[in-house]
Structure formats: C-alpha cells, structure tokens
Amino acid sequence: MDQFELVIVGGGLTAARAIKSYRDAGGSGTIALLAQERTLPYHRPPLSKAFMRGESDADALAEQEGFYREHGVEVLLGTTVTAVSPRERSVNTGTRLCRYQKLLLAPGSRPRRLEVPGSDLAGVFSLRTRDDARAIRAAAGEGRDAVVVGGGFIGLEVASSLRQRGVETALLHRATGLFQLLDAPELERELAALVRAKGVELILGDEVAEFGGSGGHVDSVVTKTGRILPTDLVVVGVGVDPVVDFLAGSGIELANGIVVDERFETNIPGIFAAGDVANFPDPLYGRRRRIEHWSNANYAGHQVGQTLAGVDASYSTVSSFFTQTFGLTIKVLGDHTGSDELVTRGSL
Numbered sequence: 001m002d003q004f005e006l007v008i009v010g011g012g013l014t015a016a017r018a019i020k021s022y023r024d025a026g027g028s029g030t031i032a033l034l035a036q037e038r039t040l041p042y043h044r045p046p047l048s049k050a051f052m053r054g055e056s057d058a059d060a061l062a063e064q065e066g067f068y069r070e071h072g073v074e075v076l077l078g079t080t081v082t083a084v085s086p087r088e089r090s091v092n093t094g095t096r097l098c099r100y101q102k103l104l105l106a107p108g109s110r111p112r113r114l115e116v117p118g119s120d121l122a123g124v125f126s127l128r129t130r131d132d133a134r135a136i137r138a139a140a141g142e143g144r145d146a147v148v149v150g151g152g153f154i155g156l157e158v159a160s161s162l163r164q165r166g167v168e169t170a171l172l173h174r175a176t177g178l179f180q181l182l183d184a185p186e187l188e189r190e191l192a193a194l195v196r197a198k199g200v201e202l203i204l205g206d207e208v209a210e211f212g213g214s215g216g217h218v219d220s221v222v223t224k225t226g227r228i229l230p231t232d233l234v235v236v237g238v239g240v241d242p243v244v245d246f247l248a249g250s251g252i253e254l255a256n257g258i259v260v261d262e263r264f265e266t267n268i269p270g271i272f273a274a275g276d277v278a279n280f281p282d283p284l285y286g287r288r289r290r291i292e293h294w295s296n297a298n299y300a301g302h303q304v305g306q307t308l309a310g311v312d313a314s315y316s317t318v319s320s321f322f323t324q325t326f327g328l329t330i331k332v333l334g335d336h337t338g339s340d341e342l343v344t345r346g347s348l
Helices: 013-024 065-070 130-142 153-164 185-197 294-308
Strands: 002-009 031-034 073-076 083-085 090-092 097-105 109-111 124-126 145-149 168-173 201-204 208-214 217-223 228-230 233-236 240-242 271-273 278-282 287-289 320-325 328-333
Touching: 002 013, 013 031, 013 294, 031 097, 065 073, 097 294, 124 130, 130 233, 145 153, 153 168, 153 185, 153 233, 153 320, 185 201, 185 320, 217 233, 271 294, 294 320
Parallel strands: 002 031, 002 097, 031 073, 097 271, 124 233, 145 168, 145 233, 168 201
Antiparallel strands: 083 090, 090 097, 109 240, 208 217, 217 228, 278 287, 320 328
16 A cells, blocks of 8 residues: 555646645655546647647657656546545555555546447547547548537537548538537537538437448438438547546545535545536536536636645636637637526627
8 A cells, every 4th residue: 555645636737737836835754646538738729729730749748757856746647536435535446455644636538429329330420639639630530521519619629630531521510500518609500500501411400310330430320300311430529527427435525526625625525526527516607517628627627736735725717618610719718607698799
C-alpha cells in the first residue's frame, strides 16, 4: 500500500491544472496521478479540428513530462480505478492500493453509444481520446464517404474537418436544427446553410436505425425513415456521460455526475471533484450545472487546486466555451438555458 498526501483520479486537463495550482498555492506532500490513458494530460479541442484535418501532429500536452517530476508527482498511466473507499481513505486500481489524505476525482466523461444493430462494427467511431482521433484520421485517409451522427458541436466540428479533408460527408441529426442546445433558431438556420454550402449533406429529423456492414466493417447507415447512406466510416457524436461507475457503494453523492459544493468538495470531507463529472452550484445563475468543456476543465482545475492547498477558492466566473465550423468560431458565454428573450444582431 502506498501513502500520498493527494491522489488524483483522472488524467485530463483538470488534473494537470490542479497539480500546478496546488503547488503554486503552497500545497505540500506527495501526489499520485492515476490516468486511464497511456499518455500525459493533453488538450482535447484540437482533436476534432486541426489534428483531425491532418494539419497538426503536436502532442498538445498540458504540461511536459519534466513538470510532473519537478512537482513531486508519481504518474501512473494506463491505470483504471476500480473502487474508492472513503472509510479506509484509499483508491483501488485492482493491482495497487493508494491511500490519501485528500482525493480529487476528475475522471472526465465517456461518449454515449448508439444501442442499435451494427454499432460494434469496425469503422464506427466515437471521439474522446487522441487514439480515437488518430483512428478516425487514418480511416478518413483511406475512405471516400463518411457519416457523422449528431448535430451538436462535436458533430459539426468533425463533419467540417472531414469535409475539408475531401471526404464526402453526410451529417445525420435526429432534431430539426443544429446546435439546438442554444435554443437560437436564427443561428441554427445559418449554420445549416453554411455546412450545406460547404458540401455536407445535411439530414435533419432522422436518426440511425442500424449500421450495415460486411466482413465485420461498416458500409452503410440505415435511418429510421428508410434511407440507406453508403459509407466507409461513421463518427458518432451524441453526447457524453460522466464516468462515475467506479464510485458505486462509496457513499459519495451522485446525481448527474458527482455532487459538490461551491468549493468542489463532495458530501464526504476530504474528497473533491472537478471537471466534466462535477455537478456544482453556479452562484451567478443560481442553479446546479455540469459543464463538459475545455474552459471549465481549465478553470475548475485551477480553483480546486487552490482549495486542496487550503486557499479559500470557489467557482465564480462566467462560463464559456467555443466551437469552430469551417473556419467560423462561435463563442458561448453564460447560461444558455431558461432565456426570457432572444435578441439577434447581424448575421454570420
């Protein structure tokens, strides 16, 4: 059994920012970073953009390898946490038991799967990790046709990148407008006009019934209205779910992620959560939120690092995120739910 002052579960940007902030604020003791991926924490936004288009091969690491060594961090890559025991103040990986004084849970989220026939065929991808992006990029280099499922920001970014690579791309979305979480009809219409003008076949109000294939590889998408879309690859982007299954039976409160207070602390003292999994009270908008974007991981990681070091830090910012489609950057600030009035100025 190993003893650490701070154990961090999760190898994303939140973890990297928390380590730096913790040390900068005077946090002492040894740190263990338990990362499921076999690479150091990196920035994910390029995966659906420049990396997908083959314009960049950069690692985009949040911090270089020497950073962790200099900050007294034992990095355990390729490590899956199977259980957390608050009573014993320990984290179990199946092969190793790590005891902690303080625990930060930042395991991120995982893409949702479509539970339809053929979803396990080769050539049906989701995008979350750098390995996912590499696999999609390789498939796009060999194929001529692609279907992207989902009209949110990931689906739009991937469709844009594939089309810019010269791949004939269809975007299939079950709603009647793109990016509908913003509830901005004018923006939806202009986005639809943009992607169509760039050569993406846009299919709205329909969804996947099954994936067809031969020889174990996808070759078509069959929709619920009966359309058959020939394809060489499929990218599914229909949302993500917080990774919390390993917390079953721990006593940590779960509800749409991990429930935390304004200082990112859970219902169990000494256990904190931040990033995609944290369901936190937003003081500016007066409701609980769980935010799955780079900017939140960056900000929350910094704040929770200070909190872990004993500084009185909490969530207090205007949330924001950005997306890019065919060179158009859209930045969203604040809380897009429950608006009373919609004002549109100008156009795209």
